[in-house]
Structures are given as structure tokens and as C-alpha cells.
Amino acid sequence: MEIGIVGFGRFGRFAAEILGRDFPVTVFDRKNLSGQGGVRFATLREVARKPCLLLCVPISQMERICRRLGPLLTPGQLVMDTCSVKEEPLTLMLDLFPESVEVLGTHPLFGPETGRHGIAGLEVVLCPGRGNRTGKVEQYLKKLGLKVTVTTATEHDRAMARTQALFHFLAQGFSRMQVDRDTLATPGPAQLFRAFEDVRGDSRQLFRDLQLTNRFAPGQRKKLIDSLTALDRSLSKTKG
Numbered sequence: 001m002e003i004g005i006v007g008f009g010r011f012g013r014f015a016a017e018i019l020g021r022d023f024p025v026t027v028f029d030r031k032n033l034s035g036q037g038g039v040r041f042a043t044l045r046e047v048a049r050k051p052c053l054l055l056c057v058p059i060s061q062m063e064r065i066c067r068r069l070g071p072l073l074t075p076g077q078l079v080m081d082t083c084s085v086k087e088e089p090l091t092l093m094l095d096l097f098p099e100s101v102e103v104l105g106t107h108p109l110f111g112p113e114t115g116r117h118g119i120a121g122l123e124v125v126l127c128p129g130r131g132n133r134t135g136k137v138e139q140y141l142k143k144l145g146l147k148v149t150v151t152t153a154t155e156h157d158r159a160m161a162r163t164q165a166l167f168h169f170l171a172q173g174f175s176r177m178q179v180d181r182d183t184l185a186t187p188g189p190a191q192l193f194r195a196f197e198d199v200r201g202d203s204r205q206l207f208r209d210l211q212l213t214n215r216f217a218p219g220q221r222k223k224l225i226d227s228l229t230a231l232d233r234s235l236s237k238t239k240g
Contacts, residue, residue, distance in 0.1 A: 002026065004050030006065060008039070009203075011082060012056035014112040018119065018144070019054075026050060048072035055081040055089075059209035062089045066096040075100035078133050082106055084164060084206070085214045086127045086153035094129055102131025105153055107160075113198050120145030127153045161216035168207050169221055171196040 003019055005012055008029035016025050016039050026040050028047040047053070048069050057065050062083065073079070079101055083089045086105045093103045105127035115122060124146050128134045138148045174196050185193065211217050 001052055002050045004028070004047035004053045005056055006044070006047060006053065006069070007056035009056065009058075010112050011108075013039075014115065015054060015056055015082070023052075044068065045072055049074055049077075051077060053077060053079045055079065055083075057081075058203075058205050059083045059085050059089060059213050060205060062092050063096075066092045070096045070098070073097055073101050076102075078102045078104065078131065078137075080104045080106050080137070082108060084160065084210055086125075086156045087215065088213050090127060090129045090153045099130070102133055103129035104131065104134055104137060105129055105156075106137075107156060109164075118145075121147065123147040123149065125156055126150045127156055129153075157214050158216050160210075161214050161220045165210045165214055165217040166220055166224055167195075168199055168210055169224070171199045172207060 001023055003023045003025050005016055005019075005025060005027045006029075008016070008027050008031070012027070012029070016027060019025055020039070024040075026042050026047050028042060028044045049072065053069075053073075055062070055065065062081065069079075075098070079093060079097060080103075081089045081093065083105075084107055086107060090103065090105045093105075097103060107125040107127070108122070109124060110119065110122040124141055126134055126138060126141075126148060128150070134150065138150065141148050174193070179193065211221070
């Protein structure tokens with residue numbers, strides 16, 4: 001089976017490297033990075049006709065790319081996205097792609113940094129949209145050593161608002177405080193700071209997309225801020 005990948009950013013490159021071990025992979029990227037890294041590049045029209053299509057584009061670019069892809073797709077294809085938010089991308093693919101095209105939302109809960117020593121044992125989430133090939137995809141991912149969770153887009157986004165979105169929010173907050181990595185710290189904070197540094201390597205666009213396109217994220221941010229504010233007040237009262 002041939003796989004087409006749209007988008008050759010950090011995760012697109014990572015996905016091409018992994019999938020290229022088992023399948024012929026062809027890539028489209030609007031920057032036209034022809035021949036880079038031994039990967040075969042082609043036009044969007046050619047890549048869009050591959051039996052399996054993986055969209056590795058930012059959440060904020062999904063509508064634009066889905067509108068371009070819609071008229072190019074052929075019956076029986078399987079199209080998957082890799083966005084960190086699932087409700088909005090799935091809705092776009094279901095609305096803008098022909099009904100003859102199968103749609104599956106995916107979210108690898110790792111990236112090039114966390115998977116640099118191998119992906120075995122890491123987790124990926126599948127959110128079925130349309131079609132019956134979720135089981136086949138799950139079977140292949142498990143062969144790679146990945147843990148697979150199948151759930152709805154809504155449940156995925158609700159969980160990610162409490163975990164990924166809040167973690168990135170905290171990482172950005174600490175970044176603005178300019179806490180030096182070499183600052184004296186016990187092992188727990190030192191480990192947390194290292195984890196914050198890992199996600200600070202992600203794009204500013206990813207951070208904004210996580211916060212602005214997950215409808216559950218604002219509520220979780222407010223709960224965190226309210227909780228910290230209440231905790232701070234309680235300490236002030238104790239001191240008084």
C-alpha cells in the first residue's frame with residue numbers, strides 16, 4: 001500500500017521515516033523540498049490519490065488543505081490527520097471530503113523529541129470518523145509496539161484539555177518567568193523543567209492551536225488559575 005503524506009514539518013518528517021520502513025511514501029509540502037532526506041516529493045494532485053493519505057499539517061491549516069484536497073480524492077481512500085485536537089479536524093474532513101472516502105482521526109501522543117529513541121511503548125489515539133478500517137490501522141500500530149486507545153473525538157479533546165493543553169500552558173508560563181535551567185532545584189522540579197523545555201521546542205502555532213481550537217481548554221485553564229489563586233490566598237491568610 002502506498003502512503004501519501006501532506007506536510008513535511010517536524011512530525012511529517014518523523015512519520016515519513018517510520019512509515020517508510022514498511023510502505024512506499026510520497027510527500028507533498030508547499031515549500032517544495034524536493035529530494036530532501038531521500039524522500040520522494042510530488043504534487044498535491046499526485047499525493048492526494050494515494051490509497052492512504054496522512055495529513056501532518058497544523059490544526060489551523062486543516063480547513064485550507066481539506067478544501068484543496070476534497071476535489072482530488074478518489075473513492076475508497078483512507079484519509080487520516082495527526083492533529084492534537086480531534087473534534088474540529090474530524091468535522092472538517094467529514095464535511096469537505098466525499099462520502100466515498102474513509103476518515104480516521106489520529107493523535108500520536110508523542111513527537112520527534114519523545115520518540116527519538118524509539119516509539120515502542122508510546123501511545124496513539126484513534127477517533128473513528130467514517131469507514132471500517134480502524135481495526136486494520138490499530139493492528140498495524142500495535143505491530144510497531146505502540147499502545148492504541150480508540151475513543152471519540154469529544155472524549156479525546158476533553159482529556160487533552162486537562163493534560164496536554166494545561167501542560168503547554170504551564171510551560172509557556174514558566175518560559176515567560178525566565179527560570180534558568182541551571183537554577184538550584186531538587187530532582188522533582190528539575191525533571192519538570194526539562195519536560196517544559198521539550199515542549200517549548202514546539203511551534204508557537206501548536207500552542208495557540210491547542211488553546212484556541214479545543215473547546216474544553218478555556219474552562220480547564222480557568223479552573224487551574226482559580227485553583228492557584230485560591231491556594232495563594234489561603235497561604236496569605238495562614239501567614240496572617
